[in-house]
Amino acid sequence: MSAPxxxxxxxxxxxxxxxxxxxxxxxxxRRELEFLMVNDTATVVSYQQAVLWRxxxxxSSPLVLSGVAVAEPxxxxxxxxxRVIDTIVQGEQAAILHSLTPVDPPEALAQEWPEWFPSxxxxxxxxxxxxxxxxxLLFGRTDPWLDGDRQLIExxxxxxxxxxxxxxxxxxxxxxxxxxxxxxxxLISIAAALALVALAPTRQSVLAPAEIVPVNPAPVRAPFxxxxxxxxxxxxxPVHAGQPLVSLDRTQLATRLAVTQKALDMAREEYADTAQxxxxxxxxxxxxxxxxxxxxxxxxxxxxDKDQLDRADVAAPADGIAVFDDxxxxxGKPVTLGERxxxxxxxxxxxxxxxxxxxxxxxxxxxSEVVFFSNLAPDSPSRGVLTFASYSSAATPDGVxxxxxxxxxxxxxxxxxxxxxxxxxxxxxxxxxVLWLLRRPIQLGREWLSL
Numbered sequence: 001m002s003a004p005x006x007x008x009x010x011x012x013x014x015x016x017x018x019x020x021x022x023x024x025x026x027x028x029x030r031r032e033l034e035f036l037m038v039n040d041t042a043t044v045v046s047y048q049q050a051v052l053w054r055x056x057x058x059x060s061s062p063l064v065l066s067g068v069a070v071a072e073p074x075x076x077x078x079x080x081x082x083r084v085i086d087t088i089v090q091g092e093q094a095a096i097l098h099s100l101t102p103v104d105p106p107e108a109l110a111q112e113w114p115e116w117f118p119s120x121x122x123x124x125x126x127x128x129x130x131x132x133x134x135x136x137l138l139f140g141r142t143d144p145w146l147d148g149d150r151q152l153i154e155x156x157x158x159x160x161x162x163x164x165x166x167x168x169x170x171x172x173x174x175x176x177x178x179x180x181x182x183x184x185x186x187l188i189s190i191a192a193a194l195a196l197v198a199l200a201p202t203r204q205s206v207l208a209p210a211e212i213v214p215v216n217p218a219p220v221r222a223p224f225x226x227x228x229x230x231x232x233x234x235x236x237x238p239v240h241a242g243q244p245l246v247s248l249d250r251t252q253l254a255t256r257l258a259v260t261q262k263a264l265d266m267a268r269e270e271y272a273d274t275a276q277x278x279x280x281x282x283x284x285x286x287x288x289x290x291x292x293x294x295x296x297x298x299x300x301x302x303x304x305d306k307d308q309l310d311r312a313d314v315a316a317p318a319d320g321i322a323v324f325d326d327x328x329x330x331x332g333k334p335v336t337l338g339e340r341x342x343x344x345x346x347x348x349x350x351x352x353x354x355x356x357x358x359x360x361x362x363x364x365x366x367x368s369e370v371v372f373f374s375n376l377a378p379d380s381p382s383r384g385v386l387t388f389a390s391y392s393s394a395a396t397p398d399g400v401x402x403x404x405x406x407x408x409x410x411x412x413x414x415x416x417x418x419x420x421x422x423x424x425x426x427x428x429x430x431x432x433x434v435l436w437l438l439r440r441p442i443q444l445g446r447e448w449l450s451l
Contacts, residue, residue, distance in 0.1 A: 022159040030167040038066040049140040126161035198434035208356040210424035214345030222335040223311040246314040257305040264298035354405040370407040374422035384409040
């Protein structure tokens with residue numbers, strides 16, 4: 001291939017690279033554009049170093065260097081470049097494409113030139129249509145700049161300046177943020193609507209598990225330590241006051257009663273024999289008081305054992321229904337003194353018990369509205385008012401630290417079965433919606449900041 005054809009192909013390749021680079025510059029973002037200008041321009045014109053200077057940059061450094069991610073402000077090379085750029089920008093040829101050599105800047109900068117920058121530099125200004133300088137590119141290489149290189153860079157400067165102005169969103173039209181916002185009434189309307197919704201008063205509410213429990217139930221407890229022999233009622237069976245409910249094992253009690261009765265008989269016989277002997281023996285007469293006390297003691301123990309035997313059958317303290325889980329679980333089970341075996345409660349005198357986790361609880365006033373959604377009929381909620389709130393929290397059977405709340409259901413509704421479970425919703429006072437939505441983030445933020 002001849003030399004003229006080779007030169008022509010080379011020029012065509014450079015022209016193609018120029019067009020591609022201009023296209024990339026028009027679609028690039030601000031940071032990508034800065035990187036492209038100082039690094040990818042080498043695909044069109046060869047150089048060793050490039051510096052981009054921007055006038056009043058928005059959110060970035062005024063200098064962008066080729067080959068590095070960030071130009072450190074305190075580095076000696078950066079400080080020298082700042083002085084060189086200031087000298088060029090303040091000069092008469094700041095808005096003209098021109099070459100620079102180490103002899104052009106002031107003597108103080110020229111002495112350090114060989115240490116920091118190649119010997120041949122080219123200043124490419126980036127201007128607006130009216131000639132205002134918005135930035136500039138300083139290229140450096142060891143070879144002199146040719147006319148063809150100048151022409152290509154001058155062609156690129158226009159595209160670079162236009163792309164730089166468009167990417168600088170801080171001052172696209174010279175208007176303030178409020179002035180630009182006023183040109184978009186739809187955004188103002190949306191912002192106003194969101195503000196109104198955020199400030200709209202909304203009732204606070206909490207969802208928590210709940211259960212129907214009796215009001216003032218009568219507990220049935222073990223009268224003494226023993227073993228349950230049998231339960232004489234079934235769960236949820238109606239009972240009346242005085243009806244036998246629980247029978248404790250009598251074997252040990254009956255044996256102890258027989259032993260005590262035998263001891264009492266022996267004490268009485270011993271006392272009778274001693275009383276007969278005391279008529280003629282002064283020594284036997286002195287034992288009568290001790291034996292009489294022993295007889296009284298055995299009599300008291302016999303009365304106690306009879307009372308325990310009579311209490312082995314536990315009766316219902318009031319009318320109602322027997323509330324417990326399963327008869328088979330109690331049969332043969334040892335119980336301690338005072339251990340609760342069941343409850344006797346009225347099937348119509350009920351209330352709602354709500355366990356609110358400590359992490360979800362908010363301040364509720366007495367009389368706040370409560371809605372109960374039972375698991376059996378969630379589509380038919382029952383309503384009531386709050387009547388009680390526990391002072392402190394306690395662990396539930398599930399291991400969740402919760403506060404206990406109680407509510408009285410509307411007497412006009414059909415009574416709900418004891419033990420019925422579901423979900424209750426407690427309504428609190430009205431507050432701005434934004435506070436309700438940000439309640440958890442604010443709580444976590446206060447914990448982190450120890451406020």
